[in-house]
Amino acid sequence: MPMRLFNIVYITILCLFSTFVIGQTLEILPPKNITTVQVFNPQKNDNTAIIRLGSNEYLLFLFDDLEAGYKRYNYKIEHRNADWSESNIFESEYVVGLNNDYVRTYKNSFNTYKKFTNYQIQFPNKDMNVKLGGNYLLKVYTTNEDQPIFTKRFAVYQGNVDVGMKSSRYINPTYKDINQRIQTVISSGSQNLTETPDGGKLFIMKNNNWNEHIADINPDFTRSNQLTYNNVEWTFEGGGEYNWFDTKNLDVPGLTTERNFRKDSVYHTVLRVDFPKYNLPYDDYGDVNGNFYIRNNRFGNEYLAASEADYSWVYFALDAFEDQNGLYEPYVVGAFNNWEISPQSKLKYNPVSKLWENEYFLKQGYYNYQYVVVNTKNKRVEPSYVSGSFWQTENLYQGLFYYRPWGGRYDILMGYGEVNTRN
Missing domain, CATH: 2.60.40 (Immunoglobulin-like)
Structure with missing residues (x-):
């Protein structure tokens, strides 16, 4: 893959696991108890984390704490330059109102096997807004803002060009x-x-x-x-169209699901085995461009599903993968894991099943995902090695x-x- 393809390819594997760094840590991935981190635009019903300044648009930041029960989570925002470096301007230059607040909207799970608490932040809100277009970083923390639990990127544009x-x-x-x-x-x-x-x-x-x-x-x-x-x-x-699976109904397997079952009071979802598609003709089927939507078949409403959708262990499997004697390492990525290249997203070879496998604990909904590889020699991510690349995609x-x-x-x-x- 030539250097001109991306300015920096997947930011050199997210700086070799778990954090994305420009000078200082930018994206901090959440701990294991914090899951299903979303940035959602209700007006567009999509996951584009970009809104226009001074409009009626707003974003919802959602996340679950699997350690069920209320905790006081605080948050603030930081202005960033185009390259996501710190702009080092005063908060009064870009913030309207407060720039430290706590998450006021939360709800404990209801009618689910896995207990959790769902938290939601609306931005902007009556207490916090911005006066400048730019890149912004949301930091969620408990007591020390310099030690955030996780961070999330979003942007606000002025609309004068x-x-x-x-x-x-x-x-x-x-x-x-x-x-x-x-x-x-x-x-x-x-x-x-x-x-x-x-x-x-x-x-x-x-x-x-x-x-x-x-x-x-x-x-x-x-x-x-x-x-x-x-x-x-x-x-x-x-690239190719994204793979997908649907867990809105955990009692009946979806089209790409082999089977669902419940064990130890937790749901399990075994997906059908995937195969490389680079040597196949283009396959046209609908996707949501790598995103995911939390849904439950009982509710079409996103807000109800936030607290009433259950969790399931989802098992991924890839067959006929050629690692070229260890040159390529496969990972499963999508918006559901922030496209992270990390030990958690890496597939491991199972000598019994002869498949490359991984599992994630995911909330009910509709998910897109893809398999990418890391070239162990040059440390670059190659997103089309498994899926192939087609101009029709x-x-x-x-x-x-x-x-x-x-x-x-x-x-x-x-x-x-x-x-x-x-x-």
């Missing part, structure tokens, strides 16, 4: 897996986009995955009110345009756009 995006098929016989090209035009009716050399920064990510992206992109054509990014090298692997690409005005001390997220490869 338009981000127009177009996707097209890309053909290069040398790199057959790179087959989706993204072109972007940034337009503004008021902001001079060229008054500051290199003041503008374009960030393009795929399917709400902050780790799969292109950054540090230079425009090919510039005007004072328009920047055009048209370089043929700004391309992505199309439906993907969502999202463009975030940041700008630092002349004399500015931090990056402002000016605009946001997106394009679906099927549009």
